[in-house]
Amino acid sequence: MDVARLKQSWSLVAAHGDQVPHYFYSTLFIAHPDTRQMFPTNMAGQRDRLVTALGHIVSHVDQLDRVVGFLQTLGADHRKFAVRAEHYPAVGEALLATLQHFLADEWTDELAQDWAAAYGLVAQVMTDAAKAAENVAPPWWVGEVVAHDRCGFDVAVLTLRPQYLLPFTPGQSIGVSVPATRAWRYYSPANAPRQDGTIELHVRATPGGVVSSRLVYGTSVGDEVHLASPVGTRLSLDQAGAGDLLLLASGTGWAPLKALVEQVAVQGPGRRVDLYVGARSRMEFYDNDAIDKLAASYPWLRVTYVVGADPTRPGEFAQFVDRVLGDGDWRSRHVYLCGSDTMVTRAVDRFQQAGYRSGQLHYEDLGTHWYGASWRTAGSPPASRSVSEALGGAQ
Numbered sequence: 001m002d003v004a005r006l007k008q009s010w011s012l013v014a015a016h017g018d019q020v021p022h023y024f025y026s027t028l029f030i031a032h033p034d035t036r037q038m039f040p041t042n043m044a045g046q047r048d049r050l051v052t053a054l055g056h057i058v059s060h061v062d063q064l065d066r067v068v069g070f071l072q073t074l075g076a077d078h079r080k081f082a083v084r085a086e087h088y089p090a091v092g093e094a095l096l097a098t099l100q101h102f103l104a105d106e107w108t109d110e111l112a113q114d115w116a117a118a119y120g121l122v123a124q125v126m127t128d129a130a131k132a133a134e135n136v137a138p139p140w141w142v143g144e145v146v147a148h149d150r151c152g153f154d155v156a157v158l159t160l161r162p163q164y165l166l167p168f169t170p171g172q173s174i175g176v177s178v179p180a181t182r183a184w185r186y187y188s189p190a191n192a193p194r195q196d197g198t199i200e201l202h203v204r205a206t207p208g209g210v211v212s213s214r215l216v217y218g219t220s221v222g223d224e225v226h227l228a229s230p231v232g233t234r235l236s237l238d239q240a241g242a243g244d245l246l247l248l249a250s251g252t253g254w255a256p257l258k259a260l261v262e263q264v265a266v267q268g269p270g271r272r273v274d275l276y277v278g279a280r281s282r283m284e285f286y287d288n289d290a291i292d293k294l295a296a297s298y299p300w301l302r303v304t305y306v307v308g309a310d311p312t313r314p315g316e317f318a319q320f321v322d323r324v325l326g327d328g329d330w331r332s333r334h335v336y337l338c339g340s341d342t343m344v345t346r347a348v349d350r351f352q353q354a355g356y357r358s359g360q361l362h363y364e365d366l367g368t369h370w371y372g373a374s375w376r377t378a379g380s381p382p383a384s385r386s387v388s389e390a391l392g393g394a395q
Contacts, residue, residue, distance in 0.1 A: 001114050003062040009111055010059035013102045020055075025100055027391050028094035035090055038081040039182070054095055054119070061118040068125060071229055075126030076363075078132035080140045080175060080184065080228045083130070087135035088123040095119060098383065133229075141227040148221055151286035154205040154360070155252065156216040157190070161198050166227055170259035171235030172337075175228025176201065178214040184228065185211040188235070188256035189340075192263040199227075202255040202287070216315065232364060238264055239362050240334035244272040248324060248347060250279065250339030254287060257338055261294055261301060269300055278306040278343065321347040325354055337363040 012021060029036050057067065096115055100107045143166075147159035168174060170193075190200040205216040219225070231276050233239075235256050245264070247257045254277060264271055275295075285305065293334040295303040306323045320343060324330075335351060337344050344363050351361055 001061070001117050002110070003060075005111060006061065006114055006118060009103060009106070009115075010055045012106070013099055016102050020098060020102065024094055027097045028090065031094065032087075032090040035087060037182070038083060038087070054091070054122075058095075058118045058122055071125045072129035073123060075174070076137075077229060077231065077263040078126070079130055079133065080177075080226070082139070085127045085130070088127060092119045094121060133169060133171055135317045137229050138230075140177070143199070143221045143225050143227045144323070145219055145221055145225065146209050148219060150216070152283070154181040155217060155286045156203050156205075156219075157287070158201045158203060158219070159198050160201065160225065160227065162227055163197070165197050166199065166230075167201075168230035169233075169238075170263040171237065171238055171256050171307045172230035172232045173256075174199065176211065176215070176228075177213055177226040177228070177266070178219070179224070179226055181210045181214065183210050185209070186231070188259065190255035190258045192259050192266055199213035200255075200295065202252040234361055234364050235260070235336060235338065240336075242270060243334045244332065245274070246324070246330045246333040246335045247273065247275045248320070248335065248339070248343075249275070249277050250320065250343045251284070253337075253339035253343075254291075255338075257336060258290070258294075260336065261298075264300075265294075265298055273298075273301045274330075275301060275303045276306055276320070276324050276390060277303065278308070278323075278339070280308040282307055289296065310336060319346070321350045325350060331356055331360075334360050334362060337361070 008013060025039075028298045057071075096119075099115060103111070107329040128384075141162040141164070142310075143162045145158055146161050147157075149157045166174070168189060170191075171188065175184045175186050177184045187201045187203060190202050197283070199381055201215075204211055205213045215225075237260055245260070247260065249257045257275065261275065264273055277285065277291060279389065291303055295301050304327070306320050308320065315317045324347075331354075335356065337347050348361055348363065352358065
C-alpha cells in the first residue's frame, strides 16, 4: 500500500471543494437508496463532514494507530443511525467512485487497490467496535422531557429522564435527537450524575438548526427525545488529578463546567475553584440564579462575571481572557475552557503566550470540518467549540 500516493491523490480530490461531497452523496443515494434514511432530512448541516473525514483518515492510514480509539467510538456510536455492517461496502463503493471521477486519468488500478485496502482497514475497526458494543449499550435511549424552562429568547434549560440509566462522566457530551428530524446534536449535561438519573441540558437555538430549534421552541414537558452514548474525555476532571481549577465559560459552554462544579462538590472539599463566566452583554447571562446559588453554597468556589460591553464605558470592549489573566497568576491551576470558537481559540493562545503548559489547558479540540474527530497536530489551536459541532454540526 503506497501511503504517499494515497495522500497525494486525496489532496487532488479535496481541491475540488463542495463538488466532492455532492458527487459522493448522489452516487451513494442512487446506488443504495436504503442508505438515505441514515442521514438527516435536511442535508445542509451534513455538507462535507463524512466524505472529508473518510478521505483524510483513509489517506493517512499509516497513522491509523493514532485514531483507533476514535474509530471504535465512532463505529459504536453510528449504531444510532441504524448503520449495519452491510452499509460499509456501500459507502466504500461511493468513495472510490468519487475518487475515480475527480482523478480522471490519474486513477489507476494500483491506486484503486490501495484505497480499497485502506478503507477496508478503517471499516473493519468500526464494524468490530459496533459488534462489541451490542452487549454493552443500546444504540440509543428514549428520554422524556420532565422540565422545559425558557431562559431568554433563544436558550432553554431542559431536564430529561432516560427510560433507564444513561451513565456519563461530567464533561462528556451526549447525542440528542428529536425523532422526527433524523438529525443528532451533541450536548454536554449540566449536572453530575444524579440518583434519579435525570439529565439537564442547556440548549441555544442556532439559525437553521433543526435539533436545537425543536428543543428550544417546539418541545414541551412529556415529549420524547432520543439520547446517544456519551463521548469525549478532554473536559473530564480526571485530567486534573486533585489540583485546583480555573474554569472559563461563555454562553451555553457553562453547561459542562457546571457539571464539573457539581462533581467537585460531590467529591468533597480540597480544591479551590475560580469560575469566570463571560458574555458580550448582561442580557446574555441566562443561568445566574443557579450560578449564584452554587457560589453561596460552597466556600471553595469563587465566581466572577465578565461583561464585554460595559454601558458605563461606551466604545470600550473588555476581552474575557485578558480580564482573567489580569486577575492573578493561575499557573498552578488546571484550566478548563468551554464556549464559542472565538473565545476558546483566543483563550488558549493567550494562556500559552503567558507560559501556561498545554497539559494544564483542557478544552474540546474536535474540528468543525470533521464528521468525527479532527486530525490535529499537537499544540495547534482548537478548531471547534465542542464535540457537538464535530459530530453533529449546528443542528
